[in-house]
Amino acid sequence: MVDSPRETSPGPSLAEEAYRRIEDMIVVxxxxxxxxxxxxxxxxxxKCGRTPVREALQRLKLEGYLEIHPRRGALVTPVDxxxxxxxxxxxxxLEDLMVRLASERATRQERERMMELSxxxxxxxxxxxMPRYFSANKEIHMLCAAATRxxxxxxxxxxxxxxxxxxxxxxxxxxxRSEAATLxxxxxxxxxxxxxxxxxxxxxxxxxxxxxxxxxxxxxxx
Numbered sequence: 001m002v003d004s005p006r007e008t009s010p011g012p013s014l015a016e017e018a019y020r021r022i023e024d025m026i027v028v029x030x031x032x033x034x035x036x037x038x039x040x041x042x043x044x045x046x047k048c049g050r051t052p053v054r055e056a057l058q059r060l061k062l063e064g065y066l067e068i069h070p071r072r073g074a075l076v077t078p079v080d081x082x083x084x085x086x087x088x089x090x091x092x093x094l095e096d097l098m099v100r101l102a103s104e105r106a107t108r109q110e111r112e113r114m115m116e117l118s119x120x121x122x123x124x125x126x127x128x129x130m131p132r133y134f135s136a137n138k139e140i141h142m143l144c145a146a147a148t149r150x151x152x153x154x155x156x157x158x159x160x161x162x163x164x165x166x167x168x169x170x171x172x173x174x175x176x177r178s179e180a181a182t183l184x185x186x187x188x189x190x191x192x193x194x195x196x197x198x199x200x201x202x203x204x205x206x207x208x209x210x211x212x213x214x215x216x217x218x219x220x221x222x
Contacts (some may be wrong), residue, residue, distance in 0.1 A: 002140040015059075021046055022056050024087035026065050026076055027166045028134065033078040036069075063159040063196055065166075081221060084214045092207045093138045094157045097200035098148055103191045106147035111192040113143060126183035130169075135176060137165060140184055144191060164210070171217045183209055 011050040022042065025031045039057065057074050067075040106114070117140050123134040132206045145154045172180070183206040190198035206221045 001188065005125070014048055018042075018046055018048055018052040018118055019056035020057050020135045022053075022060060023136075023162050027162060028131075028169055031076050033076050035076045036073045036074065037066075037147045038073045048221070064163065066103035067094055081167070081171065081183075081214065081217050084164075084167050085218075087160060087167075088207060088211050088214060091157070091160045091164065092136060092204070093154065094137070094160060094204045095207060097186060098153060098157055098198050099191055099203045101150060101153070101193050102147035102197045103199045105149045106191060106194075110147045110196075113190040114140075114192040116193070117143065118185040121181045121184050125177045128177070133181070134165060134169065137168075137184070140188065141165075144188075167214070170211060176213060178208070180209065 022031070030036055039050055039053050042057075043053045046053065057066060057068065061068050061074070069075060069078060071105075102110075117136055121133065121136040124136050135159035144149065145157050145161075148154065150152075152194060168180075183202065187199055187206060190202050
C-alpha cells in the first residue's frame with residue numbers, strides 16, 4: 001500500500017471548468033437531447049468567455065455529447081442505449097485497472113475520503129435525492145481515477161464515466177439505485193483497504209449489474 005504525500009496541482013482551467021459544468025448540464029438533462037445550444041448563451045450562463053466554452057464544446061463533441069453545426073450551434077445528442085453495451089465493454093477493463101491501481105497507490109487522505117463516500121452514496125440512494133446521489137457518484141469516479149496516479153487512464157476513463165452517468169440519469173429507476181450504491185460502496189471499501197483482489201471482484205460485479213440493466217433497457221425499447 002502506498003501512502004505518499006498528497007500531490008498538489010493547479011485548479012482547473014477555464015476551459016476545463018466550462019467542460020465540467022456543461023457536461024453536468026447534459027448528464028442531468030438541464031440540456032436535454034435534441035436541444036440546440038448556443039456558444040454565446042452558454043458563455044453568458046456560465047459567466048465566462050466564449051473561448052473556454054468553444055474549447056469545451058469541441059471536447060464534448062469528440063466524446064459524443066454534441067454535434068456541432070456551423071452558424072447554428074451545438075445539438076445535444078440522444079442517449080443511445082445500444083452504445084452503452086459497447087461502452088461497458090471498454091469500461092469493464094478500464095474499471096478493473098483503475099481499482100487495482102487505486103488500491104495500490106491511493107494516499108491516506110484519499111482512502112479516508114473513499115470510506116466517507118462509501119457511506120454517502122448509500123445514504124443518498126436511501127434518501128432518493130438524485131442530485132446528492134449523482135454528486136457522490138461523480139466524486140467516486142473522479143477520486144478513484146485520480147488515485148491511480150496514471151494521467152492516461154484518468155483522461156481515458158473520465159469521458160466513459162460521464163457517458164455512463166448520463167445513461168443512468170435517463171434510464172435507471174430509483175429502486176435500482178440502492179443496489180448500485182451497495183456495489184459502489186463495496187468497491188470503495190476494498191480500494192481503501194488496499195485489497196486489489198476484492199476491489200477487482202467488486203468492480204466486476206458492478207459491471208455485470210450495469211450490463212444487465214442496459215440489456216433490460218434495450219428490451220423495453222424494442
